[in-house]
Amino acid sequence: MYLLIIFLPLISCFYFFLFTPYLSKNGVKFLSLLNMLITCILSWILFLEIVLNQSICSIKLLPWFESNLLFVYWGFYFDNLTAIMLIVITNISFLVHLYSVSYMSEDPHLP
Numbered sequence: 334m335y336l337l338i339i340f341l342p343l344i345s346c347f348y349f350f351l352f353t354p355y356l357s358k359n360g361v362k363f364l365s366l367l368n369m370l371i372t373c374i375l376s377w378i379l380f381l382e383i384v385l386n387q388s389i390c391s392i393k394l395l396p397w398f399e400s401n402l403l404f405v406y407w408g409f410y411f412d413n414l415t416a417i418m419l420i421v422i423t424n425i426s427f428l429v430h431l432y433s434v435s436y437m438s439e440d441p442h443l444p
Contacts, residue, residue: 376419383416
């Protein structure tokens with residue numbers, strides 16, 4: 334769930350880049366808003382889990398470099414500040430996306 338919050342907008346970007354010619358105008362609106370809403374809801378769930386339960390999550394993905402006794406990994410660290418920033422960013426992104434979809438509804442090249 335943690336990585337889905339970060340990678341779902343990226344995955345949906347690639348999805349829309351590849352499959353937009355095959356979707357209708359309303360299908361693109363619905364799926365893009367649904368992806369942003371899912372990301373927003375998942376960030377609220379992460380916020381409740383981390384801030385209220387006071388549980389910090391660290392995810393190690395790949396080793397970045399290793400030298401004798403020093404091992405540095407590429408990963409993600411989810412703490413209180415990360416949860417609050419995800420709430421702010423995903424909520425504002427969803428509202429901006431909702432506004433832009435309604436503002437550009439009459440554009441013939443919407444997808």
